[in-house]
Amino acid sequence: MTYQEAAERAFGKAVSFDPQILRSYDHDLGEMPRPLMALIQHRPHTVVVARSAADVATALSLAERYDVPVTPRGQASAGYGGAIPSRGGMVLDLSNCNRILAVDADKNTVDVEPGVVWEDLSRALAPHGLDNRVCPTSAPSSTVGGWFAMGGVGIGSLRYGSIRDSVLEIDVAGLDGTIRTLAGADMEPFHQTCGGLGVITRLRLACRPAGAILPLAVRLPDAAAATRFLETLETSPAVYSASLVNAGYCALRAEAEGHVPAIASGFLVSLALFESQADTAEIARLAAACGGELLDDAVAAMEWEGRYYPMRIKKIGPSALVGEFIVPLQGFVATAAALTAALPGDCFGLEAFAVCGGKLAVLVYILDDAKTLLYPLRMAKAMIPLRLAIRHGGAPYATGMWFSALARTIYGQDKYKRIARLKTAQDSRDLLNPGTISGPWLPFLPFINLSRCILWATACLAPLAARLPCARRRASKHPGATS
Ligand SMILES: Cc1cc2nc3c(=O)[nH]c(=O)nc-3n(C[C@H](O)[C@H](O)[C@H](O)COP(=O)(O)OP(=O)(O)OC[C@H]3O[C@@H](n4cnc5c(N)ncnc54)[C@H](O)[C@@H]3O)c2cc1C
Structure with a gap:
């Protein structure tokens, strides 16, 4: 049986090979220049819309069997390229895995599927006297699984820390199609690694008591x-x-x-x-x-x-x-x-x-x-804030695909080594979101790391880019100021 036949048999209408559909899955909310996108295979050849953990497990088994790279995707709001394929393959759309599975009002916890949107969760928790402890400012559209896989802080982080601090337990599907429940130190490598080690199919979140x-x-x-x-x-x-x-x-x-x-x-x-x-x-x-x-x-x-x-x-x-x-x-x-x-x-x-x-x-x-x-030249300006912050004790925020060359700095040496070991042991062909933990590698020059090239090029171009006025549609009467 060919890959396409097997995918159609497994998913029926939930799988698509339609070029129009595929095009809508080849980008995220970030605006990267076309010549840069052309350097990677950003267009998938398959989109699977998963509706359950079983669908996710089936999709991963299929990918394993037919050697197909898989890019998990929530709502693609992160803008770091993590939800964009770097080697084509399958995009696994998790936005329809969006059921709230159980609320425990005594323990202040909720179990959700990964595609649940933060604002919807807040509304669903209200009748139970609970609310989200933290959420990103993209709460009306971004997913719980996507934020955990990406890592981040947002509303509520002064009191409750990062999303990592509010996730108590996860279920993760691997390429062999099995789903494991992980917590504590075992769960740690799956936070911020953009699905490069497995696809999250359930999360248990700590909630806070609701209140005005x-x-x-x-x-x-x-x-x-x-x-x-x-x-x-x-x-x-x-x-x-x-x-x-x-x-x-x-x-x-x-x-x-x-x-x-x-x-x-x-x-x-x-x-x-x-x-x-x-x-x-x-x-x-x-x-x-x-x-x-x-x-x-x-x-x-x-x-x-x-x-x-x-x-x-x-x-x-x-x-x-x-x-x-x-x-x-x-x-x-x-x-x-x-x-x-x-x-x-x-x-x-x-x-x-x-x-x-x-x-x-x-x-x-x-x-x-x-x-x-x-614009491609002025984009180098976006790296200036990070470079300045690093001089004053700052660090990069997240990896995704574009910043994967900074993964060691973001995860820290120990976590990075652990992630690398897991990746080699469980995904030696780099099928799970390739390009996020290392790479992305250029298809025609597979020893060249695109993320490293972007960081190097922006470092070289930043002084020049800083001098270029921004190309705004309208001139501002209020120039930016920090003091
Ligand atoms: C207006 C706006 C405001 C924002 N505010 C914040 C903010 O306050 N704080 C902040 O940290 N970020 C913020 N972001 C960035 C982004 O919204 C968050 O990172 C967001 O939570 C990502 O969710 P998503 O569903 O869009 O994930 P996606 O962008 O689809 O995915 C993010 C990464 O996770 C992977 N992934 C998705 N689902 C799964 C899964 N189930 N299993 C494994 N891997 C998975 C994807 O492959 C990708 O690498 C903002 C973005 C916008 C546009």
Whole structure:
């Protein structure tokens, strides 16, 4: 039996070889230049829409038997290339594995299939008096499995850490078609490895008791004051989540939405407090001690309501280069100053999430237009924030495919070695999401690592790219500023 016959027999209408469908699975939300995409086999030859763990196991057995690379995919919102095939093959769409399997209101846990979307989960937990502990700001569209496989922090990370800290147990399907339940140290290699070791078919999540949230907004005069303020918040049990944007981000957002910027200079820190424990006067006192001031309730409400739409500013690009990194709070002041110096004249916005343990996960949005001729060159700007952050104790955020050459730094030596050992033992032909743990290798020059080439090229081009003005659709009246 040929591969196509076997796939059709196993999946019927849930498998597709239609070129139109395949085209819609050959990219993610990131905007990579076409010449770069042409260097890898980014178009799959098969798409399987899985509806259950059994479907996932069948798809993987099939891939094993016919030597077909498999790329798992949630909603492809990560933008790091992890959900894009690097060697063609099969895309395994998990967005229809989206059942909530069990809620345990006594233990505050929920079991879900990987394709459950964060915002849907929050709604489903509400009648049980529970809510998500953490979620990404892409919660209206991204999946639980995708975020765990990608790794990350977001709303709630000041109180509850990363997604890893809220996952208690997973089921993982391997190429041999078996499904194993893993927890603790055994589960660790599957976090952040983008499905390169197996496809997650169930997750047990820790939840928090649901309760009203009180949003507050504070303006701090500069990065040093914002850092001091964030440091004081970590010990305050009433604070659930804290994020920060610079005045440049507020200006861009105001321009995109046609209103007055919430702040004209400095930083805006948005807080979400558990209302039952909230003490507004105490927050105002902490802010004042750092030279800051509490802003109007309307600003706080707007920030909280808009938390799921960080990319609103993109429409005035109409593209956005995004530089991302994790930095210790102590390194933030120097990083922010270096960014302002390195991206002169550019309109950039900075957004960051406070993470417990004294860290900030920072996104730098540099507006641009992906359809312009020099975009591939200007893309090198997206690496500038990370390079500057590394000088001040920062680290890359996630691997996906584009940053797989940084995997050792991201995972740490010990975890990397463990992952590499597992990969060799269980997937010696590199069929499970090839290109994410090592590679991607160029098809015609299979000893050349594309991720390493991208990092090298962007390092060389960054000084030149930094001088190029961004190609925005409209000129801004409010240039980006970090202080
Ligand atoms: C507007 C916006 C806001 C965002 N906000 C945040 C944020 O606050 N914090 C943050 O960390 N990220 C954020 N992201 C990035 C992204 O949304 C998250 O990483 C997201 O959770 C990924 O989910 P997904 O379903 O889109 O996964 P995908 O992008 O489809 O997949 C991510 C990776 O996981 C793999 N994968 C997917 N499902 C499985 C599975 N079941 N088993 C094994 N591997 C799997 C894929 O192959 C891929 O490598 C944001 C993105 C956007 C566009």
